[in-house]
Amino acid sequence: MSRDARQDGRRGGQAAVRAVGVLGVLVLLLGLPWGARARLPEPLATHWSGAHPDNSSSLTAAVLFPAGVWVVGAAVAEAVRWHGGEQARLWAAVATAFGGALLTGIQVSIVSANLDRPSWQEARPLGVEVALVLAAAVGSGLVAWRLARRGGPGPRPVTAADGPRLDLPDGQRAVWLSRAVNPWLGLLAAVAGLGAAGAALAGFAGLGGPSWAAAATLAVVALAGAACSSVQARVTEQGLTVAFGPLGRPSRHWAPEQIASARAEQRSPAEVGGWGYRLSGLGTTVMLRRGECLVISPREGTDFAVSVDDAERGAALLNALAARRNAAG
Structure with missing residues (x-):
């Protein structure tokens, strides 16, 4: 297989991983409140003044509004990635990771605060959750920054002639760097990672105890797949x-x-x-x-x-x- 073909395959694999990430966040935004709808008040609290709820939305709005924001934001980021330069692609990756973590964290906090409450006015106060959501969003953006900077093209050949041994004069330095990516293992890691995140978020929101066992198992699969x-x-x-x-x-x-x-x-x-x-x-x-x-x-x-x-x-x-x-x- 030629180098161009391998690079095309790598780009296709990266696009597939991005698609899985976007769809995974969308599933979490839609699925968390909808899956817990029997345990949520109607309407439910969606805005807090200080630590206390001061506004509400219908369940339908609470499900569709963040999902719509995410779809539009992801589409804009993908357009920037395709039509912008290297720096634009870097910032598109950071914005996508930051936005996905922020919207998902907000949705989890809203569901958790409203869970098993008789009315939206009695929703649980929010405090440390806000700081945790912001920290997770910033951390996701930083990880995306590092991954995007590492994800450059393949080899940077040394400036010397081909052969079994290079003729390096004394004092001359040379560096050779090459990468290989298996997009299918990356896709497996992305899917397992999203499953682990969904199970963990369901556990945080109080939607079930077995979620933690599933989250741990999927996290191990995701880490192994990412490493390979x-x-x-x-x-x-x-x-x-x-x-x-x-x-x-x-x-x-x-x-x-x-x-x-x-x-x-x-x-x-x-x-x-x-x-x-x-x-x-x-x-x-x-x-x-x-x-x-x-x-x-x-x-x-x-x-x-x-x-x-x-x-x-x-x-x-x-x-x-x-x-x-x-x-x-």
């Missing part, structure tokens, strides 16, 4: 670092003197036993997509391979750095 959905390989003077997941954690590192040799090799999931972090007769392989892999042979231990683009250039730089370090030693 992307990988980044980076070669510098300090050696090779392979970082997992959108946040780059966890990671593995090899110093140049720990590497006997590096090479590029074609591998498939069938050869290594499947997708993700695999152990086989070929050693350890991080298999996110079939094809070119960067393979190192450590001086101690088995081979380690990671499926990233431009693996031959990364291997050449690693060999040059290892040779330079061995000569200096």
Whole structure:
């Protein structure tokens, strides 16, 4: 598969994850009050003066108004993402994450405050919930900022000739960076994460005890899927670092003197036993997509391979750095 085809697939996977996120927030905004309608007053409190309710709305309005705001805001953000530059796409991601967390938090607070109350005037006062919702929204925006900045295009090749070993003059530094993304694992993580969030929010709102067990299970699935959905390989003077997941954690590192040799090799999931972090007769392989892999042979231990683009250039730089370090030693 060509690099352009892989990049097209990555963009399609990212779009699918965004769509799941938008639909997931919409389901939460509609489903939380509608699912609890038998336990809510009609109308219900939707505005507080200080800690006490001072205005109300019908259940229908409480369901549809935030959902409409979310749909319009998400559509505007997506239009900015497609027609704006890199900075516009970054801010669109931040605004979408902030708005989704804010609207969802407000909806959860409203449902929780009105739950099992005979009238909207007797809705529970809101206090610390406001600060928690704002903190969650700001935190979501910051996470989106970091993820959007890390989600740049694939490899940045070093400025030197191709080959099994680069000719690096003394004192010259070079950096090689490449990424690989499995959009389907990312989609699985997004769906499980939204399910975990929905179950946790239902628990916070008082809609059922079993929600916490479901939230914990789905959270584990989401974290595992996120950690296996992307990988980044980076070669510098300090050696090779392979970082997992959108946040780059966890990671593995090899110093140049720990590497006997590096090479590029074609591998498939069938050869290594499947997708993700695999152990086989070929050693350890991080298999996110079939094809070119960067393979190192450590001086101690088995081979380690990671499926990233431009693996031959990364291997050449690693060999040059290892040779330079061995000569200096």
